Amino acid sequence: MSEASARPVKVAPSVLLCDYGRLADEIASVEAAGADLLHLDVMDGRFVPNITYGMPIVEAIRKSTRLPLNTHLMIVDPGRFVREFADLGSDIITVHVEACLHLDKTLRDIRECGAKAGVAISPATPVCAIEEVLPLIDAVVVMSVNPGFGGQKFIEGAVDKTRRVAKMVAGMPVEIEVDGGVSVETAKRVWDAGATVLVAGSAVFRRPDRKAAIEDLRRAAIAGL
Numbered sequence: 001m002s003e004a005s006a007r008p009v010k011v012a013p014s015v016l017l018c019d020y021g022r023l024a025d026e027i028a029s030v031e032a033a034g035a036d037l038l039h040l041d042v043m044d045g046r047f048v049p050n051i052t053y054g055m056p057i058v059e060a061i062r063k064s065t066r067l068p069l070n071t072h073l074m075i076v077d078p079g080r081f082v083r084e085f086a087d088l089g090s091d092i093i094t095v096h097v098e099a100c101l102h103l104d105k106t107l108r109d110i111r112e113c114g115a116k117a118g119v120a121i122s123p124a125t126p127v128c129a130i131e132e133v134l135p136l137i138d139a140v141v142v143m144s145v146n147p148g149f150g151g152q153k154f155i156e157g158a159v160d161k162t163r164r165v166a167k168m169v170a171g172m173p174v175e176i177e178v179d180g181g182v183s184v185e186t187a188k189r190v191w192d193a194g195a196t197v198l199v200a201g202s203a204v205f206r207r208p209d210r211k212a213a214i215e216d217l218r219r220a221a222i223a224g225l
Helices: 020-032 055-064 078-087 103-112 127-136 157-168 187-193 210-223
Strands: 010-013 038-043 069-074 092-096 116-121 139-143 175-179 197-200
Touching: 010 210, 020 055, 020 210, 038 055, 055 069, 055 078, 069 078, 069 116, 069 139, 078 092, 078 103, 092 103, 092 139, 103 116, 103 127, 116 127, 116 175, 127 157, 139 157, 157 175, 157 187, 187 197, 187 210, 197 210
Parallel strands: 010 197, 038 069, 069 092, 092 116, 116 139, 139 175, 175 197
Antiparallel strands: 010 038
């Protein structure tokens, strides 16, 4: 049995693609379907060309589920708000290398707040950008689309980048999440490259049967289409 097939396949539905008019029901549906955690994209319209939601929605989601929350801050100077998002119940707070002037301090602050520290790297950012802060990282989010919008096409270069991140953190208790365009068509490639968490928006929330959607992703990661 290969190392990739022996790992449990974790799926993190991206709430960005849910029906916000039925938020509690949407969260309940993926929790009942077997999701491992939820991925929450907070965007400010400055770091990325889109605005999504902020603290009230994260608070509402926390009240609706016991699943772990990875709050992905796609905002300028995210260090300003890590305390607030930690206090709202974020289990992981992920910040972008490109948005942090003092990444080391921001990661330390996240951990001091009691959350796990995640780092996201956009498609044009080399993996060496996180090398100096590896001891402070609990999760790496490899962006397989340019951050800002859901439903984008998967960027093939993310497969090799995931492989390089996996080598960099080998032997460390670090999750490797791949975020963007993850589907049954792309799941096996990123899984074989070393991903440990599949972040999926369209592949989960655009299917009425959420349990089948999540199971299909897990099956595709191990066996392919």
